[in-house]
Amino acid sequence: MVPISYYIMLSAALFTLGVLGVLIRRNAIVVFMSVELMLNAANLALVAFALQRGGIDGQVLVFFVITVAAAEVAVGLALLVAIFRNKRTADVDEVNQLHG
Amino acid sequence: MTFELMMFLITAVVALTGGIGMVMFKNTVHSALFLLLNFFAISVLFLLLQSPFLFAIQLTVYAGAIMVLFLFVVMLLGAERIEDTTDKLAGQRWLALVLALILLIQSVAINLITGSNEPPMQELETLALLSDPATLGAELFTTYLLPFQITGIILLVGIVGVVVLNQRVRTAQDKGQIN
């Protein structure tokens, strides 16, 4: 058996990559993909913990996360298309009418 | 080294490659494809973790539906062009690296803590029960009935939102709406 802590390590590394992507990439689509990576990292940890405990609640949470992620992606990409129609860019730095 | 550990190591390397590739590659299409690789790897990990049902929906929903949507929008918008590399937020990059370092240290810390007193593995029949999709389904419709209903509402609201945002403008007058 592979120790659960290996999975947790991998999940932490993937989560770190996701955060890194959110912080250093400027393209809204890539930022968004990085968020998906973060969600996946959390899912991996949840399933691993669920196996360790022999309970199914972790898997149920993952099931819900995948469902909701689909809805979220659809809304996010719709917003992106709407903004692109106005401005023809997907770069978060160029989306700056509201200066920060 | 057991077969399972070898499988895990290979998949983990693939998952990490996918993650790193997604963050590093400048072309959005390449990023999306690397993310797809990562999703595949994670679905294999789900299989190793005795969750065949999650393996299936990870493949169909994430790798299938969500990634196709991503690629579709990238192509539609022509957003795959090489990103502007001039650094507008040098400070943020530093912050990101520091944060990443902290997170990595944390991951090692967790490993040391959970690894040192890892509880014994579950018995075989528990595992068999755990990996049976029927168990998951039964839970969904009893204990998690309320959350299950709510996902339905979320999907409905999501559909309404997407339709509203991208519906064809009916008349020219519509442009002068509100605010």
Place this chain on the structure above:
Amino acid sequence: MQFALTDVPRILPEILLLVLALLVLGSDVFERWANTDAARTEQHRASASLAALGLGMILIIALIQSGYVYRLPDDAPINFLTNIVRNLQNGGPASELATTPILGAFATDDLTMIGRLVVIAAAFLTVLLTYDARPTANPGEFYTLIIGSTLGMCLMAGSSELIMTFLAIELTSIPLYVLAGYFRNDRQSTEAGMKYFLFGAMSSGILLYGMSLTYGYAATAAVTQGSTGNNLTQFERIRELVAQAGEPTVLLTLGMLFLIAGIGYKVTVVPFHGWSPDVYQGAPTPITAFIATASKVASFILLFRLLTTTFPVLTGAADVIIPVEASTFTGWTSLLALLAFLTLIVGNLAALPQTNAKRLLAYSSIAHAGFLLMGLVAWSASLAMDREAGIASLLYYLVAYTVMNLGVFGVLYVVDQHTRSDEISVLNGLARRNLGLAVLFTIFVFSLAGIPPLSGFFAKFYVFMAAWQAGAEWLVIVGLITTIISLYYYLRLLRAVFIVPPDTDAPIPTPRWMATSLVLSALLVIVLGLFPNIILTIIDNVQAVAGR
């Protein structure tokens, strides 16, 4: 555990909200195809009035159910009417059913009920504000999204389980992303929607990781303790496991930190506030009001329930000025005290140079989140009485904060409808152009600044008192200083209204229902300020239930 038929009246307000959302969505079918301006206005008003009526009725039903205004005596005569009331109140917070959450996932105690009432009332006032506005595209969908988000907020206020928490937050946020970007031909609005979406999605990622770590801790503890059952995501269950395990581990602490960070985004606490000025400025004004008030109320109630129920071992102390060393950093109250300190300073100082009224109010709303955090910090007190004062002050502050912010954004919306701008300069000479509106604006701004006898003053006073009792004297002093700083920018708004001459003397009309919404908010601001006991007696009910 199974869903029982007796659980239906307990979630009746949520069920009714869902029914209303579907009704409003479907009602468009019966409308004429809106090709002319008149038809479009008619369509908009039909949807708005249906939504407002429905929300008003649900508010009344929830109020009856709560039993705060009228509690049916046990010996009341049995007839049709009393039967309805009794059945409703049996699902209310006072019945013995309310002690256990539905399926362990949704608590129907007083905390939920108060959250529900505030959130539904906020939605009602927001809808009233939009009634007389220029028509939106697809009004039916617009109001459906508002009601859907309200439903999510009610669920947030009551969720006592991790899965439910995640879903409730998403149900709240997804409609709000769309609503913030609703005017898709307006660049500012779509940008606001996009920014809100990116930050919101990231915060749910962080929240979920926090959940996975917390669940991981509970799973490890459950295996070592030999406990079984699929309920490790329930707050109560995690608390029991933590209590039995003795010392909390790094895993649990990290989980808590991620959870606080994830919810911290929603309540705009520094350093997670970056999105809010942009989103508040760019989103349509009534939506800004709704995001600034209702979603914050729900998030604060959720934060309170999560922290006090799940992490009592990690409460800590807030008596250190700035916890630099790890040893003084004993738990979530220390962390929240630090965040409150940062929030107060950054929020108030950043508001000073703003020239856009909505942006200024966004920073003011960040600063108010700092004051609200002080109510949570009071949970570090050793005496139960002081802790209860903390939660009472937090809830009172939330109610006061909601009405005054709805009011002040409402006034901006009225002016914005006429002038199509939300710079501070458009408020110039408002007193000459519409005296009534100027007076209402003054009431709201004075209340925000904390001037007696308005509710904003009493809210601040009560929060300061609770935090002082809990030993966070340093934080109270920071709060007082920043309150004085905040007077400067609030008075700048009033200077524009009363002293600076306007470009034109043309009066600004206030449509009927907008005025109704504003007057209702103003009345609440004044009455709650003069007679805080009206609501404090209701809030007192919470103390027996909350987080023990």
